[in-house]
Amino acid sequence: xxxxTLTPNLSGHDDLYQSLVALHxxxxxxxxxxxxAKLALLLxxxxxxxxxxxxxxxxxxxxx
Amino acid sequence: xxxxxxxxxxxxxxxxxxxxxxxDSAPVVIVGAGPVGLAMALDLGRRGHAxxxxxxxxxxxxxxxxxCFSKRSLDILDRLGAGDAVTDKGVVWNIGKVFWGGDDAxxxxxxxxxxxxxxxxxxxxxxxxxxxDYLLDEVSKLPNVEIRWGHAVEDVTPGPEGVTLDVTAGxxxxxxxxxxxxxxxxxRSTVREKMGLDFEGxxxxxxxxxxxxxxxxxxxxxxxxxxxxxFNPGRSALMxxxxxxxxxxxxxxxxxxxxxxxxxxxxxxxxxxAMLGEGVAFERxxxxxxxxxxxxxxxxxxxxxxxxxxxxxxxxxxxxxxxxGGFADIDNLGWKLDxxxxxxxxxxxxxxxxDEAIATADENILNSTRSTDFLTPKSTASRALxxxxxxLAGEHAFARPxxxxxxxxxxxxxxxxxxxxxxxxxxxxxxxxxxPVLDAPLEDGWLLDALGDDxxxxxxxxxxxxxxxxxxxxxxxxxxxxxxxxxxxxxxxxPDQYVAARWQHPTTEAIAxxxxxxxxxxxxGDACLH
Ligand SMILES: Cc1cc2nc3c(=O)[nH]c(=O)nc-3n(C[C@H](O)[C@H](O)[C@H](O)COP(=O)(O)OP(=O)(O)OC[C@H]3O[C@@H](n4cnc5c(N)ncnc54)[C@H](O)[C@@H]3O)c2cc1C
Numbered sequence: 001x002x003x004x005t006l007t008p009n010l011s012g013h014d015d016l017y018q019s020l021v022a023l024h025x026x027x028x029x030x031x032x033x034x035x036x037a038k039l040a041l042l043l044x045x046x047x048x049x050x051x052x053x054x055x056x057x058x059x060x061x062x063x064x
Numbered sequence: 065x066x067x068x069x070x071x072x073x074x075x076x077x078x079x080x081x082x083x084x085x086x087x088d089s090a091p092v093v094i095v096g097a098g099p100v101g102l103a104m105a106l107d108l109g110r111r112g113h114a115x116x117x118x119x120x121x122x123x124x125x126x127x128x129x130x131x132c133f134s135k136r137s138l139d140i141l142d143r144l145g146a147g148d149a150v151t152d153k154g155v156v157w158n159i160g161k162v163f164w165g166g167d168d169a170x171x172x173x174x175x176x177x178x179x180x181x182x183x184x185x186x187x188x189x190x191x192x193x194x195x196x197d198y199l200l201d202e203v204s205k206l207p208n209v210e211i212r213w214g215h216a217v218e219d220v221t222p223g224p225e226g227v228t229l230d231v232t233a234g235x236x237x238x239x240x241x242x243x244x245x246x247x248x249x250x251x252r253s254t255v256r257e258k259m260g261l262d263f264e265g266x267x268x269x270x271x272x273x274x275x276x277x278x279x280x281x282x283x284x285x286x287x288x289x290x291x292x293x294x295f296n297p298g299r300s301a302l303m304x305x306x307x308x309x310x311x312x313x314x315x316x317x318x319x320x321x322x323x324x325x326x327x328x329x330x331x332x333x334x335x336x337x338a339m340l341g342e343g344v345a346f347e348r349x350x351x352x353x354x355x356x357x358x359x360x361x362x363x364x365x366x367x368x369x370x371x372x373x374x375x376x377x378x379x380x381x382x383x384x385x386x387x388x389g390g391f392a393d394i395d396n397l398g399w400k401l402d403x404x405x406x407x408x409x410x411x412x413x414x415x416x417x418x419d420e421a422i423a424t425a426d427e428n429i430l431n432s433t434r435s436t437d438f439l440t441p442k443s444t445a446s447r448a449l450x451x452x453x454x455x456l457a458g459e460h461a462f463a464r465p466x467x468x469x470x471x472x473x474x475x476x477x478x479x480x481x482x483x484x485x486x487x488x489x490x491x492x493x494x495x496x497x498x499x500p501v502l503d504a505p506l507e508d509g510w511l512l513d514a515l516g517d518d519x520x521x522x523x524x525x526x527x528x529x530x531x532x533x534x535x536x537x538x539x540x541x542x543x544x545x546x547x548x549x550x551x552x553x554x555x556x557x558x559p560d561q562y563v564a565a566r567w568q569h570p571t572t573e574a575i576a577x578x579x580x581x582x583x584x585x586x587x588x589g590d591a592c593l594h
């Protein structure tokens with residue numbers, strides 16, 4: 001129902017995965033957390049649709 | 065001599081003797097002559113009611129409490145006749161700046177008066193005791209308002225027709241029967257406690273140091289806030305200008321501190337020097353440490369006992385929502401209680417105070433809690449998120465609105481108010497039912513000043529007849545534009561300046577129906593269901 005895309009929607013998955021791993025190279029756990037947060041904020045703003053972002057937050061939340 | 069020791073005195077007033085007989089009665093009793101109790105007394109007193117105010121202290125205290133008074137509060141104070149005194153004395157400001165680390169350029173800034181051409185600014189800073197004093201000046205003009213200084217409420221016995229209070233004054237006890245009781249007796253409310261009522265919410269552990277100091281210093285009249293400044297590493301700080309060359313410096317101290325030690329001059333002054341420079345010349349006004357809570361009562365109306373201000377709700381100071389929220393309470397309650405006391409409305413109208421004041425308190429608590437979570441992150445992950453926002457905000461505009469150093473008090477709307485008549489037409493903007501009228505210039509004055517403190521029909525070129533007894537105000541230009549009123553349209557405004565209904569094509573009947581709804585005519589049935 002949500003407008004969140006949950007089927008494959010980009011190419012080069014391995015490249016992207018590698019970029020995400022590389023983003024954290026040499027960082028402390030604290031700095032890593034901050035980098036994840038920055039990435040989330042950048043993407044959220046780019047998406048710009050609160051409903052989609054809330055749906056993504058819900059999809060990311062661990063099952064109770 | 066002040067009747068309670070240990071509290072600094074701004075103004076001695078002196079104890080009011082206990083009444084000659086040991087039982088007394090009054091139609092309306094207000095407990096507490098803080099800013100909220102005084103404003104309540106003024107509102108009801110101006111409407112002609114006999115009001116008795118009981119205040120434990122027999123003086124006006126000189127403490128470091130509220131300094132930031134919002135535009136909405138100034139609008140309310142204007143209606144009560146104290147707006148000019150407060151604004152003339154106060155330091156006017158609109159702009160807030162947020163700094164991060166040692167950088168001189170703000171990472172974020174905001175404007176508390178985004179719509180210009182209004183009578184009042186976004187904020188004025190003024191010491192709370194001045195506001196209390198100016199309210200007192202107005203109250204003392206009213207022979208029907210009596211303030212009993214040095215009278216403390218000790219016990220409260222509610223009944224169906226009113227409330228009986230046990231009061232002590234100068235060591236002597238007496239009983240006072242009140243038709244209605246308004247509890248404005250602050251965060252440690254005796255009335256709340258004696259009635260065994262709840263006060264729920266969160267208590268925060270963080271401590272903040274306030275150094276109110278006197279110095280001559282040049283700085284624009286703005287609110288300056290720092291995250292992680294070099295003079296208070298890893299924590300926050302805030303700086304505000306007050307009248308009389310007094311400055312408020314506020315430093316986050318953290319958890320588990322020795323609060324007694326923290327306010328000793330030898331421990332405070334290094335903070336001041338680190339912030340303003342070793343050589344700075346200043347005098348101590350008052351040093352204090354505060355912690356805060358975000359909580360409220362489940363209900364504010366308990367039969368004939370009504371709670372307003374800090375007795376009903378508490379927030380962190382970072383949004384300046386405490387006293388401003390309390391003024392919103394009395395603004396909402398005054399006209400409703402007036403109608404009920406005059407027999408012009410059913411007591412069910414008071415229940416809408418419960419709804420609307422709780423809506424205001426909830427918005428204030430929500431904003432205040434969110435600011436606190438940003439200011440003092442509670443986990444490693446939330447600190448990482450907060451720092452991510454600050455780092456990004458330095459570089460990219462998109463991240464700046466996330467920066468939360470306190471969302472400052474603005475008027476709260478009641479979109480689902482039972483007193484409003486929902487729009488039946490399609491409107492492009494303007495002020496919808498449940499929101500306060502936006503001020504605008506009006507001939508040689510201001511729209512809000514022209515509203516007075518009764519219901520008003522604002523019309524724009526409407527040539528119909530208003531219901532009998534309803535005040536009418538014709539507007540054009542910017543005032544009509546801000547209300548989005550087309551030629552021939554009209555807006556019905558409540559005595560607290562909130563819109564009750566609006567029409568592009570009004571009729572006398574529709575206006576009369578909306579007016580009686582706004583006075584609570586539809587509520588009676590509901591009240592019986594409780
Ligand atoms: C450090 C600090 C900064 C703040 N800054 C701001 C700000 O910038 N803007 C803002 O809007 N708010 C601010 N506030 C909050 C603001 O000070 C309060 O919200 C405000 O004082 C509440 O007013 P009140 O009249 O409800 O209660 P109070 O001011 O507490 O007054 C209660 C009165 O009741 C009397 N009383 C108590 N018990 C009894 C009794 N049993 N019998 C008779 N009388 C009694 C007391 O003597 C007192 O006079 C700040 C608070 C603090 C601590």
